[in-house]
Amino acid sequence: xxxxxxRMLTGNKAMAEAIAQEMxxxxxVFVLGEDxxxxxxxxxxxxxxxxxxxxxxxxxxxISETAFIGAAIGSAAEGMRPIAELMFVDFFGVCMDQIYNHxxxxxxxxxxxxxxxxxxxxxxxxxxxxxxxxxxxxYATFAHMPxxxxxxPSTPYDLKGMMxxxxxxxxxxxxxxxxxxxxxxxxxxxxxxxxxxPEESYTVPLDKANVMREGKDVTxxxxxxxxxxxxEAAERLAADGIEAEVIDxxxxxxxxxxxxxxxxxKTHRLVVVxxxxxxxxxxxxxxxxxxxEALYELEAPIKRLAIPDVPIPYSHVLEDFVLPxxxxxxxxxxxxxDEA
Amino acid sequence: MFEEKQPAVSVDKLTxxxxxxxxxxxxxxxxxxxxxxxxxxxxxxxxGPVPGEMHLATGQEPAAAGMMVHLTKxxxxxxxxxxxxxxxxxxxxxxxxxxxxxxxxxxxxxGKGGHMHLFDPEVKFSCGxxxxxxxxxxxxxxxxxxxxxxxxxxxxxxxxxxxxxxAFHESLNLAALxxxxxxxxxxxxxxxxxxxxxxxxxxxxxxxxxxxxxxxxAYVKDNDPIAMYKASEEAVNRARxxxxxxxxxxxxYRFLGHFQGDPELYRDKDEVPGLRARxxxxxxxxxxxxxxxxxxxxxxxxETRAKKEVDEAYQFARDSDYPKPEAALNDxxxx
Ligand SMILES: Cc1ncc(C[n+]2csc(CCOP(=O)(O)OP(=O)(O)O)c2C)c(N)n1
Ligand SMILES: [Mg+2]
Numbered sequence: 227x228x229x230x231x232x233r234m235l236t237g238n239k240a241m242a243e244a245i246a247q248e249m250x251x252x253x254x255v256f257v258l259g260e261d262x263x264x265x266x267x268x269x270x271x272x273x274x275x276x277x278x279x280x281x282x283x284x285x286x287x288x289i290s291e292t293a294f295i296g297a298a299i300g301s302a303a304e305g306m307r308p309i310a311e312l313m314f315v316d317f318f319g320v321c322m323d324q325i326y327n328h329x330x331x332x333x334x335x336x337x338x339x340x341x342x343x344x345x346x347x348x349x350x351x352x353x354x355x356x357x358x359x360x361x362x363x364x365y366a367t368f369a370h371m372p373x374x375x376x377x378x379p380s381t382p383y384d385l386k387g388m389m390x391x392x393x394x395x396x397x398x399x400x401x402x403x404x405x406x407x408x409x410x411x412x413x414x415x416x417x418x419x420x421x422x423x424p425e426e427s428y429t430v431p432l433d434k435a436n437v438m439r440e441g442k443d444v445t446x447x448x449x450x451x452x453x454x455x456x457x458e459a460a461e462r463l464a465a466d467g468i469e470a471e472v473i474d475x476x477x478x479x480x481x482x483x484x485x486x487x488x489x490x491x492k493t494h495r496l497v498v499v500x501x502x503x504x505x506x507x508x509x510x511x512x513x514x515x516x517x518x519e520a521l522y523e524l525e526a527p528i529k530r531l532a533i534p535d536v537p538i539p540y541s542h543v544l545e546d547f548v549l550p551x552x553x554x555x556x557x558x559x560x561x562x563x564d565e566a
Numbered sequence: 567m568f569e570e571k572q573p574a575v576s577v578d579k580l581t582x583x584x585x586x587x588x589x590x591x592x593x594x595x596x597x598x599x600x601x602x603x604x605x606x607x608x609x610x611x612x613x614g615p616v617p618g619e620m621h622l623a624t625g626q627e628p629a630a631a632g633m634m635v636h637l638t639k640x641x642x643x644x645x646x647x648x649x650x651x652x653x654x655x656x657x658x659x660x661x662x663x664x665x666x667x668x669x670x671x672x673x674x675x676x677g678k679g680g681h682m683h684l685f686d687p688e689v690k691f692s693c694g695x696x697x698x699x700x701x702x703x704x705x706x707x708x709x710x711x712x713x714x715x716x717x718x719x720x721x722x723x724x725x726x727x728x729x730x731x732x733a734f735h736e737s738l739n740l741a742a743l744x745x746x747x748x749x750x751x752x753x754x755x756x757x758x759x760x761x762x763x764x765x766x767x768x769x770x771x772x773x774x775x776x777x778x779x780x781x782x783x784a785y786v787k788d789n790d791p792i793a794m795y796k797a798s799e800e801a802v803n804r805a806r807x808x809x810x811x812x813x814x815x816x817x818x819y820r821f822l823g824h825f826q827g828d829p830e831l832y833r834d835k836d837e838v839p840g841l842r843a844r845x846x847x848x849x850x851x852x853x854x855x856x857x858x859x860x861x862x863x864x865x866x867x868x869e870t871r872a873k874k875e876v877d878e879a880y881q882f883a884r885d886s887d888y889p890k891p892e893a894a895l896n897d898x899x900x901x
Contacts, residue, residue, distance in 0.1 A: 264832045265760040288730035288766035289697050289758055317696065320731065354612030355669070356619055357680040359695040412609050412827050539894050540680030541669030542617060547891035 235423040236409025238270030240382035241347075244389035245272065245309060247427045249279055252307060255393060258285040258294050259311030268313055269349045269408050291321035295346065299329050302344040307393060312348040315364050315402065329398045330373030345392045347401040350378070351451060351501060353549055354406070354413060358537035361545075365449060365500065366507040368400050369478035375432050376479040378402040380450040382409070382421040384476060387430030395432060404450040418454045435482040437489065441469035444495040444559050447486060447512050449475045452499040452531075452550060459555035468563060478508065486512060487520050494525040497558050499550050504532035526565055529558045575795055577858045579635050581868065583791055584854060586634065587627040587847050589872035590651045593660075594624045594822075596880055597650070597667070601826050609827055615668055615884070618680055623651035625789070625821035628846045629753045630655040632786075632794025633721060633814075636802040642690040642707035642720040644700030647682045649693035652723050658686040660879040670886035677889045678897065697758075698724060698731035701750060705737045708746035708805075719747040719805040726815070727758025729772045738779040738811065747805035749798075750813050755820035760832035772815045779811075786816040789846045792853075819844070 235243065249255045256279075257272055263286040266273035276284040287294040291312060298308040312318060318325065325346065332340050352361025369376045375397055379388045385403060392399035409419035438453060439460050448456040453474040460470040471489050475481070490496050496516055498509040509530035516528060531550040539545055597620065604614025611617065623630070626648070634655035637643070645652040653663055659674070666673025667681045674684055682695035690707070694700055704722035711718040728734060729752055741748040752772045756763055769775060776783025782804060784797040794816055801812035819841040823830045854860040 261759045261761060263760075268759070286761050286765055288761070289727045290730045290732070292732050320696065320698075320733070355617035355680065356611075357683055357695070358678075359682070360619065412611050414610060414612060415608075534895060536894055536898050537678075539678040540618065540666075540675075540683070541677030541889055542612070543669070543888045543891050544677060544894040547894045 232422045233425060234420050235382050236270075237382045237385050237403065237419050238267070238273060238408040238410060240386035240423045241271045241389050241403060242273045242275060243423070244386040244427075245393070246275060246278060248390060248393040249275070249283060251427075254305060255307045255309065256283040256285070257309045257311070258287055258298060260287055260289060260313050262286060262311050267311060269403065269405055270410055271311065271347060271403060271408070291317060292324055295321045296324040296328070298344050298346070299324060299332070299342060302342040302398075303332070303340055307343045309345040309347060309393065312346060314360050315348040315350045316359050316362050318348075318364065318367070325374075326371045330371055333397065334373055341396050342398045343396045345389075345399050345401050347403065349405050350402045351404040351406055352538050352545065353451070355540055355542050355545060357540040361538040363402070363450070363502045365402065365478055365502045366511070368402075369481070369508065369511070373398070374479065375399040375477075376402070377432055377477050378404070378450050379430075379476060380404065380407060380453045380474050381418065382423045384430050384436070386423050387428050388432060388476070390427055391429040391432050394429070399432065402450075406451055416454070433477050433480045433482060435485040436474040436476050437471065437485065438474050439470065439472040441471035441493065443469045443493055444497060444562065445471045445473060445486070445489040445493045446497045446499060446555065446559070447473045447475055448499045449478070449508060450501065452501050455550065455552045456499055456555055458552040459559065462552065462556050463559055466560075468559060470559060475508070475512070481511065481515070483515050483519065486515060490516050490520045491523050494523055495562055496524065497529045497531065497555065497562065499555055500530070500532040501549065502532060503535055504530060505535050507532055526562045529562055531555060531558055575792055579795065580850070580854060580858065583631040583635050583795065584847075584850050585868045585872050586631040586655045587791070587850065588869050589876060590627045590630065590654050591624060591847055592873050593650060593654060593876045594622045596876060597622060598822070598826065600880065611827065616681075617669075619647075620681060620826040621648040621824065622822050622826065623648050625819040625841060625846075626753055626755060627651055628789050628791040628794045629723065629751055629816045629818055632791050633749075633751055633798040635795060636798050637719070637721065639689045640716070640718045642704060642711075642718070644704045644707075644720070644722045645691070645693035646697065646700060646724055646728060647693070647695045648725065649682070649684055653684055653686070653691055653693070656691045657689045658684065658691050659688070660875060661882040662686070664879040664883035665886045668883040668886070669888065670883060671889040671893070672882070672886040676893065676897070698728040698733035700724065701728075701733050701737040704748055704750075705741050705746060708741060708748040709744065711747055717747070717806045719749060719802055721749045721751060723751045723753065725758060726752055726754035726756075726763050726772065727761070727766060728752075729775070730766055738781060738813070741811040742779045742781045745808065745810045747808070748811040749801045749805055750811070752813065752815040753818045754815055755818050757820065757824065757833070759824045773813050776813045781811040781813060784812060784814045786814065788844065789816065789818045791846055791850050
């Protein structure tokens, strides 16, 4: 007897499928960005779209981020539902005015009278020697500023479900996808970049964290790659009798405080792992939430693992040193358990 | 009385250009090999002695050689993400540059920068990975030169795709307004990654945009090293004499992918063989042999010398040590 095989997709195909389904549903949805047409997006997020929908709805742009992201804003105000791709999040520097002064503020400044139903999708992350201007995540930079929903899914299932939600949302959503989790043939082949994705359309909420693994001894909060590293660390810790609960933060803004607090109340220990800079970052935010709302639940000081406030270096020996990974997580957890 | 004749380019200058172009070509050929190490049979961008993105300039040698022949180490050059040809022709320390690309301690940036981020203040060279970002830096260098009362110039090299970035337009307006000794060289290799120029640029060539800023414009056809020499000479003289900025666009050829590993599905399979048939290095070699009566032996001597320098640089890079991991924490602030 044959059991039905689960339908498996890479991260990039999951994203592209969500976009294609929404484009079929709604004539107002369109995509614009650099190399998103024939090339299918440098990180594959728009693969197959131009073949299906043509160049009128899948627009390759010049290298003019201010103009095309600004144009996405202008068209969204007119009722279109644009998805603009900023090829690497690092390039936000050339167009941030449009993003944070306009996309993020117009709905508020208009007293809610102007809607900007748009998605700004962008690739984040390092670990493959792309150096300081092409390896950042900048999670906190975006999550810090009010007026944008900011999400960072880490599985193909969530990439599809959250992209669908993002397109349907009437607010601007910054959709960060991790290069290494796209399942691309030319990068590290990671098991977790491929996963079960149903064919039919579905949504995943934009404001809920996901408990990836239950445990009673310590809570590890991660984002994207760091969630997967936390899962690897948890497996190894389990062999030593330490049961870690792993939370995939998934939604950076708004942040799902309840899931974090609930977990810490159970485990009484917290490690936060982030691929962004340490100071003023996501690790600080999660630590602050727990300090404010569950301080007396803690049996040990919170530990934070993140990039130690240096630009991301090129040489792999240097990059390995600054990026958190499973070893560092295991070490931090063990240290924490010993201290108690 | 006498007719105005096209000033001939001296054989010394042509020889210098030829040597640079050969050096660049051989350097990039060696880089193709080095980059491939550790990446086969399965390509993984993060593996091998040279990981990360790799944008090579094979075919684009004339732009660098034809401009740099007019510059000294006091003139500033900024380059984009495809910087090796500019760096080599500007006289960047080849050993330290190669070591940087191999991520070594002895590299220009101690392994922190890599191939897109090469800085050699000794010869006033820099480059970066953000499209068009080097143009305003060149404006600043030109401004500094003027403030210091020097006749030094600043040259920003960019791809044709970069000419659609705000930084291009803002910089040219500023440089024109302040009458700065700036030259912008637009290397039109027909593509910005996969997007053809016809799909990104509203005018045929960027020298046409010069009038919009009130600067001079020049166009160099068919990747011609000598035409590039002449256009550059005029632009450099103009800048040195305080007569303001120039935009030079050169039609050039990208023989390789945008980066190594690019499947190049966006261009015709016959395109590159067609471009390679117009190899500017072969053309210049022919010219040196025919017009300048250089012997085969003389030409080979030049080629051997250039290749030796490159081989030594790669050897130096391979022999150098990796930085200590903790060195990642240094240099955030200079001391
Ligand atoms: C601000 C910015 N946007 C996008 C990119 C991604 N990118 C890198 S190179 C490139 C194409 C550049 O084309 P062109 O200027 O013609 O230079 P070429 O690669 O052809 O030498 C793009 C889009 C970038 N590095 N910086
Ligand atoms: Mg180009």
